[in-house]
Amino acid sequence: MPKMKLIFGFLVLYASLTRTHAADTISANQVVRYNQTIISPKETFELGFFNPGNSTNHYVGIWYKKISNRTVVWVANRNTPLRDNSSELTLTHQGILILRNATTGNVTWSSANSSTRSVRNPIGQLQDTGNFIIYEEGGVNNQEDPIWQSFDFMTDTLLPGMKHGKNLVTGIERHLTSWKSADDPASGEFSDWIDTRGYPQLIIRQAGEIMFRGGPWNGLWFTGTPNLKQNDFYHFTFVLNESEIYFQYNLIDTSALMRLVLQPSGRSEGLLWINRTQTWSLYTAPQIDRCDQYAVCGPSGICNINNSPFCLCLKGFEPRSPDQWRNTDWSQGCRRTIPLDCDPAEGFKKYTNLKLPDTQGSWYNQTMTLEECKEMCKRNCSCTAYTNSNISGTGSGCLLWFGDLIDIRTLSEDGDTLYIRMSASELESIENSRSSSAGRRVWVIVPVAFVVLVIIVSICLFYRFNRKKQQQQGTPGNESGPDPENRNGDEGLELPLFGLSTILKATNNFSINAKLGEGGFGPVYKISDFGMARTFGGNQIEANTNRVVGT
Known part of the structure; x- marks a missing residue:
């Protein structure tokens, strides 16, 4: 009896060791039943039968082995559920996985439609990546080039x-x-x-x-x-x-x-x-956010989530349906204000920090430079935009669009650059707008700065003149004061100061009607009726009218 127990124990141990060694594989005609599983070598994943959520249906799937909350990453028979637990999973000698009812023999699911290579000794293995592969046993690289693998037939999960x-x-x-x-x-x-x-x-x-x-x-x-x-x-x-x-x-x-x-x-x-x-x-x-909704602003519209409303037309475009656009229906998108006519003078406007438009029907070349890409787009009258296909490094490749530009949005950073084709007159209008804007800035800044400078110089000269006049009209009563030479050394050290109430009255409370302009020194106002006096060195001097004062 002890001898029989020893032999039985040895057989159990051998079977256990054999099962542990082969737990990640299934051989031809080997069956996996409802209460059995295949486990990957490091016990990362497990394959077997399961019930999802509160469902009573049964499926064959792969899930994480060591996670308490069962998380399924792949399902074999997702569209053909099993109604009971009488089914079994088998690997045939042809290297095909089949799921069939053990009682009736009816096949519920099979990998046959995707496995085309003939094999003699197939092996099925669950890997620690979560991939279940079928390969020919004995080949050196057969696992790298399997006959069939679950990774080719994903469900809802990308591992x-x-x-x-x-x-x-x-x-x-x-x-x-x-x-x-x-x-x-x-x-x-x-x-x-x-x-x-x-x-x-x-x-x-x-x-x-x-x-x-x-x-x-x-x-x-x-x-x-x-x-x-x-x-x-x-x-x-x-x-x-x-x-x-x-x-x-x-x-x-x-x-x-x-x-x-x-x-x-x-x-x-x-x-x-x-x-x-x-x-x-x-x-x-x-x-x-809402700008991630596909084509929310329609063709040639651009979505900026920081704007309200967040849909705008690209520069040189206008709403196709102004009434719908005002009612926040942007589906019709935008059209060009000035249509393209394949004029050689047509050019491109540069946009930055964009999500690039829909690339359906686009053309690309991975070796061209940006300049070559521009020339190719310009030669093709149907080409509406271009950019680099690869922005890494200094940029490379060419990507061309034809027709409407759809699903563009602005990004706060890390967006792409896009060059959009524009008519010659539209480009000229944009350039003139820039020049006009720059001209207006110069016209405003230069005169105001000049006026401010004149005011400062005038105040200094006026103060210096009055100091000299006071010294020339000095009285014996003043001789007891500081030495005239010392007083001369103090000339020009201090400009006259006007109180806030004086300035408010002189400018009519900084009225917009009295404002001449604004420059680097601040707003400049015209004094229409000063009506106040200022004392300089003991002498009272009436201020003139129609002066200019800066704040």
């Missing part, structure tokens, strides 16, 4: 290391789709894409219509989301080549837990796990 974008070789387009609700992981009405219809840009759609646009990647961040910058916590990567276009982020501190989630409300959120409170904390969100 570090995921590629958010399009594989131009396989045609797989990786995008996020929100849950319908916290209790229902079925595909909701919001989806998050890297739009490749032109220069790639980040967009969020609602039922097929764009509701938010993060803008194109400018070499540092998406132009409409400058708050999502490189930092000490995570860093971004954006790849654009002949094989693929994708955005990716990775954590610098790999022990931290962070996820980007497209919520059922359509709001995109970056959430960080806080161990102390055992909750997910909001770290960042690209949608901030």
Whole structure:
């Protein structure tokens, strides 16, 4: 009997060790049932059956293993829920995952439509990144180039290391789709894409219509989301080549837990796990204010959240529908005050700190200089704007727009520069406006400064003249005073001072009608009726009328 117990204990220990070693994998024809799970090597993630929220439906998904509040990051059968717990997950010899009812054999979900390569010995593995991959056992690089992976078929969550974008070789387009609700992981009405219809840009759609646009990647961040910058916590990567276009982020501190989630409300959120409170904390969100609503100011309108109202027309444009515009309906946008006619004298007006317009239908070249970009736009009469596609360093690349400029907003800082095509007469009008404004400033400043200078010199001369006159008319009674030579040394040390009441009366309480102008020394007033006297050195001198006084 002791011998049998020893053998049984050895078998249990062996089975336990075997299970621990293989807990992160599933082999061909191996079954995962309702009460079983697959756990990643470092126990970061877990794959199995679950019930979301208060729902009684069953799903196969992946969630964080060590978080008490179960947080699901991927769902296999999100649109085909299981009504009971009689289903099982199996990996076939063809390398296909299938979810089927154990009683009837009916297949509920399968990865067959996405797996095209034939295999002989497939292995399924859950990695510590949260990715479940299927690969051919025995190959050196097979895990790097899997037959199938869950990262290619996202649900509502973007994890570090995921590629958010399009594989131009396989045609797989990786995008996020929100849950319908916290209790229902079925595909909701919001989806998050890297739009490749032109220069790639980040967009969020609602039922097929764009509701938010993060803008194109400018070499540092998406132009409409400058708050999502490189930092000490995570860093971004954006790849654009002949094989693929994708955005990716990775954590610098790999022990931290962070996820980007497209919520059922359509709001995109970056959430960080806080161990102390055992909750997910909001770290960042690209949608901030009303100006983030797509095309809120219509074509050629520009949104500035610091203005009231916040929609304006670009310089050289006017509302298409003035009545609607006055009623805060900006959907019709703006049109050019002076239409373009492909005149060689047409040029470009420079705007700074902008969220770049919608890049659908745009054209780009990643090697051209800004000057080459300008010349190309000018030669094409349909080109309406241009800029660098990459603002890092000294700037590089070329990005051209054709037709209306849609969904522009001003940013307080870290915005992009845009050069908008203008008619020759409009450019001339802008230049004349600048010159006229500069001329008016010179016309006002120079005369006022001259008048102030004349006043100061006149007061000094007047005071000096009266001091000399007093000395010449001195009496014997004055001889007992200070020595005349000493008095001469005091000449010009003090200017006459006028009391506030005197000035108020002389200027009629600083009336606007008495004001001549304003310069670096302050306002200048004309004295129409001084009517007061001022004593200088014991002599009373009546002030003249129609003098000029500065304050």
